[in-house]
Structures are given as C-alpha cells and as structure tokens.
Amino acid sequence: MSTPMIAPRSVNELGLGLVRQPRQVLFGPGQRRQLPDVVASIGRHALLVTDARMSTTVEFAEIVAGLRDHGLTVSVYDRTEAELPRENVMELVSLFRDDNVDVLVGLGGGSCMDLAKVASVVLANGGDVRDYYGEFLVPGPGVPVVTVPTTGGTGAEVTCISVVFDSERQMKVGVASPYLEAHASVIDPEFTLTAPPGLTAATGADALSHLIEAFTARAKNPTPDEITHKLYVGKNLLADIYARAGIRLIGGALHRLATEPDDLRARSDTMFAAYCAGMAINTSGTAGAHAIQSPIGNLTHTPHGIGVGALLPYVMRFNLPARVPEFAEIGRLLGVADATGNELDQAKAGIVRIDEILAAIGIPADLARLGLSADQLEYVADHAVLATRLTDNNPRELTRESILAILRRGHAGDRGWW
Template structure:
C-alpha cells in the first residue's frame, strides 16, 4: 500500500544552520512574531540570540515561555488564545518537543478556534494555522519535522495525540550547536527517544522503502554517538550526528508512524509525569523483545545498524541482539530500567494496561498484534 510522504517546506540542517533564521523571518513579512519556549531554554540564554536575530530584520517579537515539560491541554489552549488575540503573524518555536508541540497547537487554534481537545485524532483540523519556524535545542523528539503533537490530559491522567498535515512545520532549522548546552540527563532521554522513533518506524506496518532509508541511517547515527554526546557534551561531532539522527528519525516517524512502545509509554507520562523520553526508554527493550518474532530480518538489520556482530548468526539470533543492544545503551546513559524506579507499583498495572489498550492508533501500527494480556505482561515484567 502506498502512503503519503511529507516534509517541512524548508529545512536547514547542520552546523551554522541558524544563520538562515533572519531570511526566513523576512520571507513571511510578519510585523509581529511570538517566540514560544520554556524556562530551561531561557536559563541557558538561547532565547536572547533568537530574539536578536528576529528583531534585526525588523520584526517585533514577544515571548511566551510558560511551556512546561509534558505540556497540558490548558497550556496550549492558553497559547492559542494569546496568538489569536495578539494578532501574531509568525510563530517561532525554540526548545525541545514541548515548546514545539505547543507551537503547533497554538498555530492551528489561532485560526480554527476551540480547544486542542477538539482535534485529538487524525486529520480533524480544518485549516492550516499561523506560519511557524521550528528550532530544536535537543536531539530527540523530531517534532520539527512531524505532523504530530502530544499533550497531557490532566483530568484523565493520560497523553493523547493530534495528527494533521496542518501541524507540519513550514520551516525547520536544525543546528547542532544549539544542543551543546543540553545537560547529560536530557541528552540521554531525548537521544533514546529518537532511537525509539527510528526503530519503531522502521519496523512499523506503515513503513515504506522510503522511510526505511531514513530510519536505518538514524539508528546507525544515534547508536554510534549517543554515549559520547551524554558523557562529553562538548563534542560537536557527536552532537551533529545526534541532530542528524534525530531529524532522520523524525522524518521516518512522521511518515511511517510508531507503535507499541509509545502506546505503553503514554500512560506513564499522563499519570506519573515521567518524561516522554524516559517513558519510551523504560518500555523500549521489553516491547522490542515481544515484537522481534514479527519480522526477524528487519530486527536483525536493526542489530547490525546498532553495531552488533550479526555476521554468521542465524536470523533469530541476530534479531535478538537488537534487544541486547537497546538494554545496554539505555543502561549506559543512565536512564532507569524498571517501572518501580519512577514510582509505579503492582497496583498501577491495571490502570496502565487499560490506558495503553486505548491507544489504538499506535497499536494498529505495531508489527505484532498485542492483546490486553500481552500489555499487562510487559508492564509486569518491567516492574
């Protein structure tokens, strides 16, 4: 089956890419722009440079820096009202996945109205929103290239996704130099998140030869450079490979989708406020092990791309090396490996299972069908 393949209108990728910001701002001929970011980015001082570059081309810029980790529907609704009432003609997202997702939501809410809750699901947004430029400061979410946005529904203690072609960024500027200030723990969590995107989209039911090219290269780049980026964050070569890997994984994710790792991770973020990257990392190896039998050849190629010695091994042996490689990488970069480490107890398994089971959009794209019992077993084995 043929699936659509989409990318942002313009992409600048590599060292020094940020130098193109001014000309892109000018292209939209906006008199007023809103920079959407968070307190962490402000603390690192990255916002000042961006504000200066925007003002240099004659555009007035205001700042919305109230984005929290794992942003709520309330936050994106508030940002959407601000954009609409303020008459902003251009949005600039600066930060990790949270500011970028809030920017996507605010962009379409300013034009379409309502609450972001009204658009949960696939292709439910009627019109494109206010133009936006996306500048990631982490290498992980790939939000700068996807048509997805994820938000926390506090009252339900779950996270849900909005998927629409109208969320696809107009411009993505991916400059690895902006990730140099990213601290080790965040580098680790976002880096594993990017690897999950690459592996899940590579093995997804909607994967195509086109997305496979991006996903496999992302697996190679991230596996080879994440440890260095975490433990020697000033290594610009490692940071550049992570930025490339994250972007490529985002391209694959945007077009092939992801599966059960994300489905089981969402309830952790909603109820226990575990970051998206850590949630994915916790479920990565267990779900991978469950999925391996669905496509041994592809999982064997994942293992090879992660640097495992697959030569001379049977297809099954090689595929299982992917699980080993993932476990070692997650442990090496210091991410928790047990659910109990993030506050989950045996009493929570039923809630998590029932919540994950509702993620049908994701589970339907998983390479192996997953029953309620399978979900419960994976959570229990990870406790």
C-alpha cells in the same frame, strides 16, 4: 497465562513510500544564525514560543535581536510547560488571537514545538484545541510555523502531530493533521552542548525508540482513501530510508555522549538521527512502547523519553517473533551482527546492543525503578490498550493480556526471549 498469538508477518506488498516534511530544513552547527532570514521570508510579526529557562539564555536574546534587526515585530510566549498541558494552548491563543501574528517560532524541546504547531491551527481556525483531538480534524491551514529544536530527541520539528495533556481527562491526546507540519525547520546541534545528562538521556532514548518502532512497525498496505485520510500508513520505503540512516548514526553517537558530552560530532549525529526519526514516524507512527508509556508517565511523572527507553527492551523482545529480519538488519546497522550468521542470532545481537546503549546513557533497567508498583500494572494495561492510534502500528497484536505480559516482564527486569 498463555503466550499471546503471533499474527502473520505484515509486508509492504504495495511497495508504498510516503513522506511528509517541512518545505525547508536547515541543519548544522551554527545554522540558527539563518533564522532571521527564514522567518522574515514568511512574515513580519513573529511570536516566539518557548519556555522560561530558554527565554533567559544568551542564545534566545541573540535570536530576538536578529529578528528585530531584520525589521520584524517580536512577541514572546515563554510559559510552555513539560508534557504540554492544554491550558498552555488556550492561554497562548487568548493572549495573541488579536495581535496579527503571521509566523510562529517554536524554540525549545518537544513541548515548545508542539505548542507552536497546535496553537497555530487554533489561532487560524478558532475554537478550542479539544475540537481537533484526533486525526484530520483540523479544518484548514494554521499560521506558518518555524521549528527550532534545542534538544536531540523528540523529532517534533518535522512531525505533523502535537501531543497535549488534558488534565480533565487525565490523559495525553494527539492532534494529528498535515496542517500541523512546520513551514520550515532550523536544526542547530550547538544548542544541545549545554544539555544536562538527564535531558540528553531522555531525548536520546526517545529518538532511539522512534527509530526502532518506525523500522519495525506494522506494514498496513493502505487503500487510496486511507493514504489520504490517515496519518500513519505503516512501515514504508521512504520511512525506512530515514530509519536506517538514523539507526546507523545514533548507535555510536549516544554511547559517546555518555562519556564525552562536549563532543559536537556526537551531538550533531544524535540530532540528525532525531530528525531522521521524526521523518520516519511521521508516516509509520510509533507503537507499543509509546502506547504503554503514556499511562506510566501519568502515574510516575517520569520524563517521556525515560519511560519509553525503559520499556523498549521488553517491547522489542515481544515484537521479535514478528520482525526477525528487521531486528537482524538493526544488528547489522549497529555493527554487532555477523551478516553471514543465523538471522535470529543477528536480531538478538541488535536488541542486546540497544539494551547496552540505553544502559550507557542511564536509562533505568526495569519499570520498578520508574516508581511503578506491581499493583498499578492492571491500570496501565487498561489505559494503554485504548491508545489504538499507537497500538495499531505495532507489528504484533497488543491486547490487554499481551500488554500485561510486557509490563510484568518489564517490572521484574526479565530480559529473556519470548
């Protein structure tokens, strides 16, 4: 099989910077105590969107009590499932469309926050969530949303996209619109102190992959019309600021959490890095690892973060020829590259360090360990290449054959250089 062609290096010739963000972000240990004031400043009837586990916790009971003490009517939807099935969206809308809810609080992991965001626009604009699959198809604002992440990874608290699993289509579909941006986000690292190692690994690997993919994304030099009507406008100055900050933090924090899960500083750094990652991907987008993970997840039912973490070493090696300066800077940000040395050596040192971080938190070293069989690689490539919203962000062209090449190396655990 021939080596895939390397496209010319893309550069942000416009000097473009673009950021989308909530109106208010509160970050820090204990800041969930500000939630009643934040919600009361927006509405009087709050719908808390969470899952069955979170709804039984002491922290959840305290939040409900605090909201009611501020005079708010509180309703609860606690049936959110992992990977957010479309059925959750339609059930929530059916249950609460006539209840005059004027603020939603997405409390939990990425699926809970994604559900709050996408349900808010369906409640306000009507129809079926399928009407809004794609980019910029939401016709108007939704019910205001406050996001409260309880895991350090997805970045969904600040992104203007929700990913829904449509069982009839057997695929994940994005609803992407600035109207999905949260009104406010309250980010409290104390929530993550009780996260089990598997959840910490999955969400941490997700955040790490967001940071790497945002920083190494294709620069697109969009037209004014594309800036107005496209969610992902490519690698840009403001996304890079957030990506750099997140990479510096997560490099040490994730490794510490592997041995010191009660380290609040490491939890805080990881959660702040996840926030930075969300801010970065909100305009640069995710890329190859996310495109390829989706069909793998459908086949193996492995958590999203575990899948992208297992793919990341192989996607980075594929992308390296088109992004040597960026990977070299990643090596310096992670403190493993000699700034006076050869740029390619610096880049490889950064990639190897990311390999080590992923191994330390327990991410499988190859795709076979996810339960993916060799005879399923063609299926994965067929479906991954259709995810053009993601593949278009990759710095090196992703064809069916190049995706197959990544999959074969990933399945064999081949971490040689391309």
